[in-house]
Amino acid sequence: MTEQNLVEGAKAITNRIKMRLLEKDMTQVELASLINEKPVQLNRAIHADMSPKSVKIRQKVYRVLDINN
Numbered sequence: 771m772t773e774q775n776l777v778e779g780a781k782a783i784t785n786r787i788k789m790r791l792l793e794k795d796m797t798q799v800e801l802a803s804l805i806n807e808k809p810v811q812l813n814r815a816i817h818a819d820m821s822p823k824s825v826k827i828r829q830k831v832y833r834v835l836d837i838n839n
Contacts, residue, residue: 780818783828787816790835805830 791801802812807827815827831837 783818784816786837787828787831787835790837794835801831801834805834 802809815824
């Protein structure tokens with residue numbers, strides 16, 4: 771996978787999550803509280819950080835926002 775593909779994939783993840791937040795009229799802070807994570811950690815996960823913690827947070831986000839990954 772090229773660097774450009776990685777960047778595009780990261781943007782797609784970010785956009786998908788942000789769109790679902792808008793659709794559900796929910797803020798990132800509200801989502802962080804709902805999944806028992808800190809807002810800063812959630813923000814990193816939303817912006818496609820690849821640490822194991824961020825991957826786990828994204829899985830929670832996908833469940834709560836009903837996103838099929």
